[in-house]
Each structure stands twice: as C-alpha cells, then as structure tokens.
Amino acid sequence: MELLFTSCLGVMIACGVYLMLRARTFPFVLGLTLLGYAVNMFLFVSGRLKTNLPAVVSPEQLQYTDPLPQALVLTAIVIGFAMVAFVVVLALRASGELGTDHVDGHKENNS
Amino acid sequence: MNLALIPLLPLLGAVIPSLFRSRNLNALTAGAIAGISMLLLLFQAPAVFNGEMPLASWSWIPTIGLNFAFRVSGFGFMFAFLILGIGLLIVIYARFYISADDPMGRFYTYLLLFMGSMLGIVLSENIILLMMFWELTSISSFLLIGFWSYRTDAREGARQALVITGGGGLAMIAGFLLLGNIVGSFELTTILASKEILHAHHLYPVTLILILLGAFTKSAQFPFQFWLPHAMAAPTPVSAYLHSATMVKAGVFLLALLFPVLSGSSLWFYIVTPVGLITLMFAAYMAMFKDDLKGLLAYSTVSHLGLITLLLGLGSPLAAFTAVFHILNHAAFKAGLFMLAGIIDHETGTRDMKRLSGLWKYMPITGTLTMLGCAAMAGVPLFNGFLSKEMFLAETLEPNLFGAFSWIVPVGATLAAVFAVAYSIRMVHDVFFKEPATDLPKKPHEPPHGMRLPAEILMTICLLVGLFPMTLAAPMVNVAAGSILGAATPDYHIAIWHGLNMALAMSVIALAGGAMFYLQRLRLFDSHRWCMRYCDGKANFEAFISGVVQGGRKLTGLMENGSLQRYIALLVGAVVVLGASPFFGSSAPLIGPLAMSSVDPVTLVMGLVLIVCAVATVVHHRNRILAIIMLGTVGLIVSLSFIRFSAPDLALTQISVEVVTIILLMMALHLLPRTTPVESSSARRWRDILLSVAAGGGCTALMMAVLTRPYDTIAGYFLENSKPGGGGTNVVNVILVDFRGFDTLGEITVLVIAGLVIYAMLHNFELTAPKIDALGRPWVQDRFPMILAQITRPLMPLALLFAAYIFLRGHNEPGGGFIAGLIVASVLILQYISSGIVWTRPRLTVDNHIIMAWGLVIAVATGVGSWMVGYPFLTSSFTYLKWPLVGKFEVASAIAFDLGVFLAVVGSVMLVLVKLGSMNSADAEIVSTSVQNEKDEQEGAH
Incomplete structure (x- = not known):
C-alpha cells in the first residue's frame, strides 16, 4: 500500500513539475494544481496510512488516526485554492496586458 | 557613574555642536564636552597612579555575558589621556582649518562621536562592549574620511577603510566570542588572568588569528596597509587625529591589552613579528617616494605602527614597555606633523612636494616646527623619538625565535630607520629649502596663531620629553606598562645616553645612511617606479572589488534572466540535489524496518487511474479542456484517497475545493487561448522530463523512507485534551x-x-x-x-x-x-x-x-x-x-x-x-x- 501511495505521489509531482516548466500560463496553473495535490498528500501521509480509524474521540475507541496532519492539510487545501486562484487571475491579467499567455510575456518563443 | 561618563559624554553630546550656526560656538561646545571628559579622567589619575584600577559595572544583558562595565587601567588611562588631549588640540586646530563653506557643526559631531567610541574601546571592561565601540570607530571614521562627500577620492577612501576595518572587525567579533567562551567570561579582568586555559585550548590558534585580523586591519598592518594612505582624503584634522594618533592605534592597543593572555606562544611570535617587520620596512620604503606630504606621513604612520607591532611580537616585557613608550611618542610628533602638513596645504594650496619648495622665506615658524617634528620622527638625539627608537633597536638585538635568521630583525629595523631618516630629511628639505617656488596656488604666509598653537604645544612636548624623559614620561609609561605586564614590569631607566653600544651604532648608521639615501634620491626614484606597478594596494583593492561586482553581475545574469522556466528549473534542480545529497554519504538503507501493508484491489485500481489521469493531463496539456477534465479526475481520486485513509474532513474539503477549482479553471480558459502551441525544443523537453522524474522519484523515495520507519507523534496530547479542553470530539x-x-x-x-x-x-x-x-x-x-x-x-x-x-x-x-x-x-x-x-x-x-x-x-x-x-x-x-x-x-x-x-x-x-x-x-x-x-x-x- 505504501509503495502504491508513494508512487502515485511521485507521478503527481513529476507531472506537476513538468507542467510548471512549460512556457504558457495555463499548463503552469495545471501543474501548480497537481503539485498542490501532491504536497497536501505528502503532508497528510506523514501521519501514516491508517485504515478505518477515526479522528473523533469516543470512550470505546482505543486507536485513532493522527489528527494533526489532517488539521494542517485541511487549511492547506483551502490556501492552495486561494493560491491557484491568484495565479490564474495573474495569468489572465498578464495576458490582457501583454497580449500573450507566455509566462515571460514573450510574443514569440525565444526562451 | 563618573567613570562611564568619560566615554558617554562625547557620544551623548555629539549632537550639540551641530545645533549652533556660529563656528566659534561649534568649536567651543565641542571643546567643552571634551574638556569635561578630560576632567573626569583626571579625577581618576590619583587612583591610577597609586596602582589601583577603578571599575564601574552595570548588568546589561547578563544571559550573553554583556555588562556595561568600564575600567581605568594604567594603559587605558594613558590612551584616554592621549585621545582627549590630542582631541582638544584637534578641536582648536579644526576651528581654523575647516573652511566656512563646510558644515563645521557636523564635523565636530562626527569628531565627538569618534572620540566617545575610542574612549569606549580603551576604557571597556567587557569585551563585547569593547567590540561595539570598536565598530563605532569604524563607522565614525567612515563618516570623517568621507566628510567631503562630493569628492570621489573621499568616498572611495571612506568605503575602502570601512570595508577593510569593518571586515577585520567581523573577524574580531568571532575571535572575541571564542575567547569569551573558552575563558568562560567576557570580563577583561577574568580574561587577562586566564592565559593557561586559553593556551591549552585547541581553539587557541583560531582565536588568536581572528583577533589578530581585527587588530591588523585596524592598525593598517601588512597586507592591509593600503587603506590608510587613501584615508588621507579626509580633512587634515581627521588625519592627524584618527589616522596617526588614535584610531589606527586601536589595533596595537588591543594587541598590547591582550598581550598578557595572547602572547607567549610561538604562534604569536611567528605571526606578529614578521607582520610587524614587513610593515615597518615596506611602509618606510614607500614613504620615501610619496610626493604628497600627507601620503608620506601616512606611510610613515603605517611604518611606526609596524614598529610597535614588531615590538609586541618580540614578546619580552621590555619590548612591551618600549611599545607603550613609542605609542606615546609617536602620537605626539605625528599628530603635530600632520597639523603642520595641513597648515602648509592650507596656506599654499598644495601639499605636493614636487611643487613646494623654499617656503622658509615665507613660513619660518612653521618650518622650525616641522624640523622639530621631523627630527623626532627620524630619531635624532634629544628628541622623544630617539629614546623609544633606540630602545627598540636594542630590543631587536635580543635573541628571538627565528634562530639562525635572528639577524633579520635588527638588519630590517636598521634599514627601516635609514628610510625614516631619508623621508624625514626630504620632508624638511624639499618643502622649506631649495629655490622658492613660483607657481603655488596661493601666496604662502604664516597661519593664524590659533592654528599653529596645537602644533607648537606638541613639538614642545616632543622636545621636553626628549630632554627630561624620567621626569615627564616615565611615570605614565611605568603605570601604563605596569597595568599590562603586572609583576613582570621591567625597572627600566629611560636615558639619552646608554654608553657606546650596538643600538647607538645602529642609530648612527640610520642617520648617516638616511642622509646618503636622500642625496641619491633621484636614482632611487627611477628604480622605484617599476615596483609601484605591482605594489599599488588601492589599485589591487579596486580591481578585486570590481571583479567581485562583475562576477556577481555575471552570475546574476546567468541565473536571473527573466525566464520563469529557468527559475523553476534551477529551483527544482537545486532542491533535488540538496535533498538527495545526504543520502549518498549515508550507509543506512533507504527502506526502513517496518513492513508495508497489503494492497486491496479497489485501491490498486484507483491508484492506477490516478497515475493514468495525471500522465494524461501532461500528455494532453495542449488540449486544454481535456487537460482540465483529467486534472479534475486526479482531484477526485485524491479526495477518495482521503476517505480511504481515515480522513473524512479532508475528503469533504478536497471535494468541495475541487469543484470550485475546476469551475475557476474553466472560467479562466474561457478567456485564454484554448490550445497550447508547441514551443519547446525536444532537447528542452527531455531536460524537463529528466528534472521532473528526478523530483517525483526523489519524493517517492523520501516518502518510502519515512513510511517504513516507526514514528512518534504528538497527537496523543490533542486526542486526550480535545474533549475536556476544547469541548469537541x-x-x-x-x-x-x-x-x-x-x-x-x-x-x-x-x-x-x-x-x-x-x-x-x-x-x-x-x-x-x-x-x-x-x-x-x-x-x-x-x-x-x-x-x-x-x-x-x-x-x-x-x-x-x-x-x-x-x-x-x-x-x-x-x-x-x-x-x-x-x-x-x-x-x-x-x-x-x-x-x-x-x-x-x-x-x-x-x-x-x-x-x-x-x-x-x-x-x-x-x-x-x-x-x-x-x-x-x-x-x-x-x-x-x-x-x-x-x-x-x-x-x-x-x-x-x-x-x-x-x-x-x-x-x-x-x-x-x-x-x-x-x-x-x-x-x-x-x-x-x-x-x-x-x-x-x-x-x-x-
């Protein structure tokens, strides 16, 4: 299970990084989103992979999952959305101002 | 409190002179402040001459060992007396020197700032406090050298001085921190008593070298000597005060202050002695060829500082005693000579010795004073310079650690003395004798008496000390040297005549040789010219600095070319390299001891779908709509995985964020081009693939290493206290x-x-x-x-x-x-x-x-x-x-x-x-x- 999980994570990071290395804003945003998923999962899994364990305390329950990474990741997801939204709008504004969606504002590709 | 006020008064009162417009009031207030400090210092004199050491201490930041503590040792008293005494003379001199166009109030402010910092150095009991004052002198010296900030040479000289002395100061901070940690206290009294602890410690060499770096840069010792001649762009009162009598002596002050703990090792001898000797000879040699009066005096100062360093390096009690005596003598004649050079400059409009000549006709009094000063500088008998110089020459003859090469020291010292005589003669003869100059910018005449007065006082002191050393200088030197050497203080009788001995012979050789060198100077000038091409410290410094700047610019241009793609590639590459590097040196296996859990088919399928969709997002990223759909699928599976691994809160958050993210991307796509053109070359694509695979693979490996190892969480606390403390389950x-x-x-x-x-x-x-x-x-x-x-x-x-x-x-x-x-x-x-x-x-x-x-x-x-x-x-x-x-x-x-x-x-x-x-x-x-x-x-x- 661990190997499967980490492989998925690695693929997401690789795809995210590759997309962020593209020259246009839209693939960049896609890559950033993918990387965001991967980083959240990375943080989350540092609390280990637990199956069928609650983070809700009750007297009968003896074992719990680790709630701390979950709490941290929860806000990270929302902040991640804010960041993606910000970059999207920056990209829109840039394409409006510069007339191109190249990440460096080049009209033709000369990077 | 009185004790702390000695340095604090000039610091706190520094701003007062700039409050007035009248130039007389500027000078008067500055003089009054320095005068009060002087009085406060003199109140300490009875105790100090009784062999006591008044102390005043307040706790400041005890956790780092910093106390607001001051002491008046004999040596500190002598230095403080020099600083305040010459400072007062400089205040008078500057009143006449600084022209009406310059902001005189500001000048006195800087001067007082410097005076206070310098007093702080010599009176501090705590070495961290000392360090602060040390840095303050670097800063105030920067302000004073750059006082005529409209001049390029002033700005360059100021910057150079700050870089060199400030850089040395950084080394010294490190040295002081080591010293304090080794000894266990930052109080001088404790440090000075801890020689054995320090010498036995394995960090002693590092500590010594760092502290010496600070002292050598400040005192312009080889190879840092070049900043001092360029600091001559400062107004002459500043050169006379900071760059001959006081600030540059801070380095040798420190050497002498820490002499009891730092010296006595062969390392000390092998570093300090050669540095002193090279500085002494090299600077004396350079001084002969300087056409600028102040340049000559600057190199002469460097040379004398080398002499003092050499004496301290030799390490014997009598050598240290001589060093203290020479500090005093040199301050008197060099400050006076600088003032005289300033007068000549002020009244003729130039200080170029190629243009000046025959001034005797116009300025006989200034000429006489200059002659007295140069006689002291050259070490002519009956002057104070002669006394300490002869003691110095005698010291060089003592056996030292160079073994068979011991003769180097006396020979070098004699040679330097020859040079010193030659440049002293040149300063008098070139300027005041020969044919009267005809093309001077101003018609030369004697300066106002107030301007000459400080030099007159100093030259009188030089002569009187030379004639009656035991009455005038010996008590102070004995107390000062006594506070450094303690019981080891030699019972030395300073005298003009010691009989016919080797030192006297060396003095005679110096005087005769110097005169001969001066007569042969034209030939010397020729041979000197080629040498200058390589020895110009300033040119080397500037070349070095501009090299650093250009290199930095090139590197920045390489990394910061405005391309986001390059930034990200560099960033990811750096992270991969940094993240991977610890694994290569380590023998621990990547995979830890914990067994992995088994995979169920549903999870496996979901994982594979996620991988396929993530790759599809990349493969189809040119078709943007399709890429969004693929991305959405990845996000959905991510939220499902949160459910699978016991995180329903995250799953709920992720799925709702997923919805708004996809909506957001669709809306953005409405306004952006719908496809991505093919731009990157295939080489570029392969580089990116390589980089991203390295990043992804690295994360996988890292996470595997983490997940297969046991871990300890702090979650227990939250689980226990959630209900009783936070009221929620x-x-x-x-x-x-x-x-x-x-x-x-x-x-x-x-x-x-x-x-x-x-x-x-x-x-x-x-x-x-x-x-x-x-x-x-x-x-x-x-x-x-x-x-x-x-x-x-x-x-x-x-x-x-x-x-x-x-x-x-x-x-x-x-x-x-x-x-x-x-x-x-x-x-x-x-x-x-x-x-x-x-x-x-x-x-x-x-x-x-x-x-x-x-x-x-x-x-x-x-x-x-x-x-x-x-x-x-x-x-x-x-x-x-x-x-x-x-x-x-x-x-x-x-x-x-x-x-x-x-x-x-x-x-x-x-x-x-x-x-x-x-x-x-x-x-x-x-x-x-x-x-x-x-x-x-x-x-x-x-």
Missing part, C-alpha cells in the same frame, strides 16, 4: 478552531487578502473572450438550459440546510466552518452557472466583501473576547445547554470562531469566482444594462 476541528486557532486565523486572513488582491487585479480590467472556439466554430448563443436552472433553484435551500448541518456538527463529527463555507460557495456558484449572471446577480445582493470582512471580524472578536475575560487570546470556553426537542446541546465559543471561518471562506471564494465570471466585457455589458433595467422596473413599480 472531532479532534481535527478542535485543533483548527481551538488548539491551533491562531494559525487558522492567519490562514483565513491570507484567504481574505488573496480575495482582495484578485479583486483589485480584475477591477477595471476587461478581456474579450474569442467569439469562436479552437476549431473555428462560433459559440452557441442559446439561453441557459432550462432543466438545469429549474433543478438547481430548489436545490439551493436544501444545500444551504446541509451546509448548516455540516457546520453545526463540525465540532463533534467531520465537518466545520471550512467545509460548510465551501459547500455554500459551490451551491451559490451553481446558480450563476445554471441561470447566468444576469439572473443571479440581482438576487444575491449581499456584497461578498462584506461577508468576507465580517468573517474576519467575528474570528478576531472571538479571540479578543477571551482576552476581555482574562484568558490568553483565542482561548475557547464551552457550556452545555438543554434545548427543548433537540436535547442536550453544547455551545462553545469556538463555534463563533468557526462562523468567522465560514463567512471568510464563503466571501472570498464568491468574490473571486463572481468577479472572474463577470469579467468578459461582452457579458459585463449585458449585466450592467440588465441590472439597470431591473432597477428602473422596480422604481417604476413604486
């Missing part, structure tokens, strides 16, 4: 709103700021969406689909109810403000999508800004509320209420905080999406007209 939510409430508050603030920034970026900004799609087909102009609109409208109250449920149960079951906020935002957006902005906008009249702001206000108010009742910020409290029908109900103040979170999330998400949705200029027009129409209708109805 859902630990994730209690962490968010209670344990880590402050974090959450910061996070919703970021969210709100992001919302505002996005709003600002889109405000008054229009983008026109293309009328046709990628394949050239026009967009459909249909109305919004009726079925979708009819279904989503009744859905809305249901969804809101569900959100309320999720919100309320959040404290005890999965849910909470974040998730409820996202649900509400999605359902509101759904209305916009299904019915269009024209229909929705007038029906959702609440301003999203207001919602967002209220969210923050409520969250902060909850925190402040707990403040009001005496608890720390954001402490939550809870109680149980019994409601009819509902049953027992828990009310926690955290729920109010969660409400703030909820509102902030709803407000900012809506703000972004609605703003983005209404941005297409064509749509915006429709909206504004329709809103207008509706308003008109309403008004018509009224």
